[in-house]
Amino acid sequence: MQCSHSTDRPDLGQLPDDAVGLAALLRAWRARVGRRMGLGKPLPQVEVAAGIGMSERWYRDLERGAMPRLDARTLAALAVALRLCPDERATLFLYAAGGEPFPAVSAGSVDLTPLRRLLRLQPTQPAYLTDNAWNVLAHNEVMAEWFPWVRIPGANLVRWGLTDPEAREQMADWPRHGRAYLAMLRYAMAQYPGHPELAGILRAALADPECRRIWDDGPVIIANRDGHTFRLSIPRFAPHTVDVVAQVLHPVGYPGLRLTFLNPMTTSDD
Structure with missing residues (x-):
């Protein structure tokens, strides 16, 4: 039974490339903000970038899967710009940190x-x-x-x-x-x-x-x-x-x- 944190990315089989991951979430969140604002389209990338004090190119690369170093201020600003709920905000921070900082224990490694x-x-x-x-x-x-x-x-x-x-x-x-x-x-x-x-x-x-x-x-x-x-x-x-x-x-x-x-x-x- 695999219960511990693993750094190897598994074969996702028939999942489309954009089914999981931060880039897919960012695109979906930006589209949701646009709908909520009545824009009829996703909030433009340039507006999200301006809201967090970064360049449009920087944010565009982030949505394409680039993973630059993200500090707490930038992550907090991004959460505000995309109107994230607490669980979504936590997810954003988890992706930026590379996952849960405390690896999960396995059933065989602890006394239950x-x-x-x-x-x-x-x-x-x-x-x-x-x-x-x-x-x-x-x-x-x-x-x-x-x-x-x-x-x-x-x-x-x-x-x-x-x-x-x-x-x-x-x-x-x-x-x-x-x-x-x-x-x-x-x-x-x-x-x-x-x-x-x-x-x-x-x-x-x-x-x-x-x-x-x-x-x-x-x-x-x-x-x-x-x-x-x-x-x-x-x-x-x-x-x-x-x-x-x-x-x-x-x-x-x-x-x-x-x-x-x-x-x-x-x-x-x-």
Whole structure:
């Protein structure tokens, strides 16, 4: 299992050249600013360059894939010029820095016993542990009762959510979930450039027409889904549905790992 930061760029298979990377995002963000301003076209490169105090040629080269040294002032000005949200701004800084400064740990390099024990202490709510590519490393019994697929060796949350027909049956308003998973993939690929499993998940997702349509619809970016509320149709609850809120924790001593708890909502939670 590849969980650590890798500097080797993987073979992206059938992905088009402009599907991933900072240059593609900059072009999409500039086009979005133009739409929001009612220009009917992308904001001109010369205006973006002027907003950050650089030459038009410098910015044009940046959109073509050049990666000059970018200081914090320039990055902050670029984020303002392109009207980036916090997660998009973080993505910009990640690309400029060459990825996450703290490499993710691998499941085989750390003792996961304390985290597994924490999962077992949750007797009533589904809880699970994933690595930086969303491979399921551990889960409690309730999680397996709700989602039996987590017992399968190699279970991966995002791959299941994007490519398994069961996910589309169990997640109400699946397109919203699909968009969120693809948005998290964009962010993760900026965190861990060249990560082969992330590229493989994206390649598999984009082979699906619906996922490809969502991906091509625009570069939505989400760092995490902490606090996200959604509705599930789980066979054990049929014919009823259950509303849950996801709480995502990042253990400081385990970079790249995520502890997620699905908390069923009740009327008193509203």
